[in-house]
Amino acid sequence: MSTAFIELNDSGILCRHGDVTIVTPGCALLTKKGIITGEQALQQAWLLPQQAYNQYWHQLNLSPLAATSKYARHHADLAYAQLQALYESAGRPEEVVFAVPGNVSNDQLSVLLGLVKASAFTAAGLVDAGVAAASLAGATGRVLHVDMQMHTAVVTELDCSDMVARRRASQYPELALKGFFDIWAGHIANRFIEEYRYDPLHTAAGEQQLRDLLPDFVAKLVAQPELEIELTANRGNFRLNILRSELLAASHARWQHLIETMGRLPAADVLLLSHRVAVLPGVDDVAQAIALPTVALSAEAAVAACQRHLSYIVDDRTSLGFITALPVASDAAALPSVASPPTVGSALEAVPTHVLYDNTAYPVASVLAVMWRDGALQMTGDQPLSAVFGREGVAGFALRRNADSTSLYIERETEAVQCSGNAKCLKVGDTLVFRGQSVTLIEVH
Template identity: 35%
Template sequence: MSLCVLEFNDTGLALGDERSLCPSSPGYANIGREPVLIGAAAQAQARIDPRQTLNQFWMRLGTEPLHHARALARHHADLAYLHLLQLHEEAGKPDELIFAVPGSFSKEQLAILLGIAQRCPFRAAGLVDAALAAASSVPIADSALHLDLQLHQCVLTRLVREGDTLQRVGVRVLPGTGLLQMQERWARHVAAEFIQQTRFDPLHSAATEQQLYDQMPQWLDILNQQSDVGAGLLNGGNSYHAKLRVADMLEAVRPLYLQLSEALAADSGTLLLSPRIARLPRIGQFLGAATALEPGAVTRACLRHAAIIRCDDQALRFVTRLPAQPVPSGSVAPDPARPQASVNHAPAVVPSHLVLGARAWRLAPGCLYLHRDERANWQLSRRALDHATLVLSWEANAWWVSSVNGTTVQVDGVTLQRSLRVSAGTRINLPDHGDTGMRLIVEESVTGNGA
């Protein structure tokens, strides 16, 4: 029985096994034709036929009716179904698929995805977080941040290592920083260069606009290695050429690159870049020290851990923990060299205990998870249980708090959006659990329950 891995990312869904990967298929659909065009064929018509082209059906996966519904395309879930059928056909009709999904998918979207899969001529055999799978392919000493690029947004996933296990502990979506937003900025700049250098506007015609977008990836790849590239476009039998400089192309997307840099500034840990975001021209100049993951890392990791991810039950469990790669002896956790936000803070006092009511837990370096036991009493332990609410992790000589399992966590009255460094005096609340109030203190004489 054949087993393949399907990595979900709307810049290009990738389906493959240990031998090969099929060409990735972007999340585009053109509903103005019968049959509906899906993937690369629809992307090739996106600028020519924009009103009939949809590219949000994976990000907005659901059953809300489309404005221009068709018999085979009533809602985004129908388009996702057609995309899955096409991918399955192109891959040679494998029997089973492991789904590697982005952290941006909600629980409702995961349920819809599995419902769609039940209608498909293959069996969904496993469900795993794609960033976790990718990160499990490289050694991580303490913690990591995985940054990935989608069509309409970027996704930042926080992972922590506990013993021999790597776990996803947080996900942050960065809207408006996707590939399409970057391409639109580059397209406007390229058009301005053609107008200035040749008096030809490639955005004046849908055909040449499509041609510009089709060739853009090749130009960007060259600019990742060179300071300029010669761009050429054809129109009505005429050929137009313009020189594009990497400095100008970077300036066009600087606001978006800076958004990504600022999102990383408050966090620590090894920075991992997906192949998609690592391909962006000179992105490393803005994000600092990072490890670029290899193409196919998700597929290989899923197959390597297939015994853990694969499930024979009808109801799949969502895997957010996997075995971690061994860290070479003598190695140390990287000191993140990413640019930091220039904000002045008072010196932070490292807390020694977490206090909840009359209880106090000593904070010992590592990862500490807060959860309720079978008697509904709060416990702080090193066990990464499925019903844990938050994790306190010791990194870079500081304590960091992260939400887990979708729990709403408030730190000093502000809802936590990503991992946050905390100090003595910090107050933590869990509104979903009766607004449980906790505080971090420094008090060496306190008598409490060590984690």
């Protein structure tokens, strides 16, 4: 039986089925011809705000929409449409294991299972996404897992030994991803007003353009002190240089709120950050203020864990409960002890810990394979290089960390990789280009 794995986070729903991996935002557009979901809907969300919806996963229920149509009466109909689109794009899996945020209520789980019952696939498992991701991290003791969704943030308190078990999950709507990006969009718009008397938020087309650019712009600004942004308007093209420090100042109050929130929680030994949190400007200040060993998890941590633990998840197919405890993966990388936290070198000597590509940071543990597939780059650290590059027609390269983690270098190039630095001793900020696709090497504490 073919099994797909879906992590339901409305900022980017991730689906893996075999060799197919899809990431799509939780956004829907209600049109006269039907329901459009995902990236296609997001690219029109500010152009057609009265037809756009992005709260249907956060508020998964059967309450009537303000403006109903024959295609959608409530949020559940919009969620169902997106599930069907994923089902088709993923190659029609027979069953799905869902990794869901810890703030999802029992009523919402019931609605989700109702949607599955009306679908051509079955639900093989329901797993807490924070528990799943932490099971691959190698953390021990009391652990805090922080993740963000479009409309809220979730902090999950975990006990980690041979098993990763959830103690409590708390949500904080005031720390939602949408809030951060609204603040940054507003700040950048004010800069354009000051410089050019042009307000990109004054028109639907201007706001759509800024919103389309913002995620990638913010992700790149994590690794650079300053970056140019350009907008096109009827009066011409407008360019601005935005400092990373500007975005830090704009969002300082929100980060401070997270620090204060974490301070009120029971003492912990390790902090785990989802990739959504780890790539935001300012998160490193949070990690330093909390003073815990901090690990940034990969974008596919939750679904990779569900795939790894599939036999455990589906052990009892006669009942389908919400799993909030999983075994620690046998090959999970051990973290440094709390008594000896990792040392941080100077910026000039910093060894990259992650590869930033397409708004996602991928961790480099010992080795990371970077493969070319369907016009884009795909990362994997789960397979031996001999297996990855032993397949016929596979193109790409690998990044390897030496035994004492003091250097990172390129190996296994199937063709030339353009490198802005020294390929034998890569540093934070170096850019690698393969077949026109670029990645940036960054450090996440």
